Amino acid sequence: MREDPVQAILRPIGPADIPACIDVFYESVDPLYRRLDQPIPPRDPTSLAHLLGHLLDHDAERAWLAETPSATGDPQPPRVLGFGTAWQRESTWYLALLFVRPEAQASGLGRRLLLRTFPRGPLAAPRPYDLGDGATARSSDGGLMGTCVDSIQPISTGLYARYGLVPRVPLFTAIGRPAEGTLPALPRDVVATGFEALPATYPLAAALAAIDRATLGCTRPQDHRFWAHEGRRGVLFRRAGAGEALGYGYAQASGRLGPVALLDETLYPAVLGALAARESPAGPYLALVPGVNHRAMVALLRAGFRFEGFPGIVASTRPWDGLERYLPASFALP
Numbered sequence: 001m002r003e004d005p006v007q008a009i010l011r012p013i014g015p016a017d018i019p020a021c022i023d024v025f026y027e028s029v030d031p032l033y034r035r036l037d038q039p040i041p042p043r044d045p046t047s048l049a050h051l052l053g054h055l056l057d058h059d060a061e062r063a064w065l066a067e068t069p070s071a072t073g074d075p076q077p078p079r080v081l082g083f084g085t086a087w088q089r090e091s092t093w094y095l096a097l098l099f100v101r102p103e104a105q106a107s108g109l110g111r112r113l114l115l116r117t118f119p120r121g122p123l124a125a126p127r128p129y130d131l132g133d134g135a136t137a138r139s140s141d142g143g144l145m146g147t148c149v150d151s152i153q154p155i156s157t158g159l160y161a162r163y164g165l166v167p168r169v170p171l172f173t174a175i176g177r178p179a180e181g182t183l184p185a186l187p188r189d190v191v192a193t194g195f196e197a198l199p200a201t202y203p204l205a206a207a208l209a210a211i212d213r214a215t216l217g218c219t220r221p222q223d224h225r226f227w228a229h230e231g232r233r234g235v236l237f238r239r240a241g242a243g244e245a246l247g248y249g250y251a252q253a254s255g256r257l258g259p260v261a262l263l264d265e266t267l268y269p270a271v272l273g274a275l276a277a278r279e280s281p282a283g284p285y286l287a288l289v290p291g292v293n294h295r296a297m298v299a300l301l302r303a304g305f306r307f308e309g310f311p312g313i314v315a316s317t318r319p320w321d322g323l324e325r326y327l328p329a330s331f332a333l334p
C-alpha cells in the first residue's frame, strides 16, 4: 500500500548541495545492507563528491533534488529528501545516482526525481514508449537509456524497468592479485603506451573517441579527463608498425582496473596483465566485469580473482552492444 505523498519541492542541484546529497546517499543505501545482514561497504565521500561535481559540471540539467517545502524566515533550512542525477553523451543517456531518504521512500518521490532526469528530447531516431502517465521516456534504435541497479534492490529495478530500462547484464566486482604467469604477455605485434608517453602530436582524443564509439556507442572526452583527474592512468594499445589503435585501459595506484575498452576482446587476458603490471597496489586489484565479457571474467578468475558482494545489473532500453568488449570504471559512470 502506498503511503501519502511526501510534501517535497524539486529543484536543480547546485554545488553547495553536494554534502547533503552525500548524506542522503549513505542514509538510504546503508539500510539495504543492514536488512540483509551484510557488511556496510566502506565509505568514500571524497570520491562521491568528485563524481557529483563532475555530473554537475557536464549534466547540470539532469541533476535534481527534492527538499521539504520552506518559507522565507523559516528557522530550519529545508531538508534534502532525495536526489537523482543522470548523464548524457551523444545519444546515450544513463542514470548515475537516485537515492531517497528512508523516511520519504515509497511515496512516489523516486519516480518524480527519475522523470526529471530523463532526456528532454529524442535520443536519435526516437520511438517513444507510450507510458500513459505523461512521462517521456524514450527508447530508440540509435539511442540508449541505461543504468546499473543493485541486484539486492527490487524497488529501483522495478521502477526503472517500468520505463523500459530492463535488467539485462550482471556486473560483478572481481578482487584479487594475478598469480605469477597466469595472465599472458601481450602479443608481439601489440604495443602498450601510457597516455603520458605518447608523442605530443599523437591524436589521442580522436583515438579514444573512435574506440568509445565502437564499443559503448558514444564518445565522452569529459569522462576521460575526469578519470585522469581521479588518478587513473591510461594506456593505449596499438598495433606495432601501422600503429592502429586497438583499445585503451586505465589502472590506478589503488589497484582499480578500468575502464577498459578493446576492439578485439581476445586481447583481454594480456591487456589485464599489462595494466596490472603498471601498478603495485598495497592491497588487491579490483575490476568490474560485465557477465557478457567472458574473456575478462575467465581470465581474472583463472588468475585467482574472487567475486565480492552482490552483482549489480546493467539495465537498458535495448541490449547494450559492446559490453562484451568493455570493463566499466564504476557503477555510476561506467
Ligand SMILES: CC(C)(COP(=O)(O)OP(=O)(O)OC[C@H]1O[C@@H](n2cnc3c(N)ncnc32)[C@H](O)[C@@H]1OP(=O)(O)O)[C@@H](O)C(=O)NCCC(=O)NCCS
Binding pocket: 002, 028, 029, 032, 098, 099, 100, 101, 104, 105, 106, 107, 108, 109, 110, 111, 112, 148, 149, 150, 153, 154, 155, 156, 157, 158, 159, 162
Ligand atoms: C530506489 C529508490 C530511489 C526509489 O525511490 P522511492 O521514492 O522509494 O520510490 P517510488 O515511491 O517513487 O517508486 C516506487 C516504485 O518502485 C517500483 N517497485 C517497488 N517495489 C517493487 C517491487 N518489489 N517489484 C517491482 N517494482 C517495485 C514500483 O514501480 C513502485 O511504484 P508504484 O508503487 O507506484 O507501483 C529509493 O527507494 C531508495 O533510495 N532506496 C535505497 C537506495 C537505492 O537502492 N537506490 C537505487 C540505487 S540503483
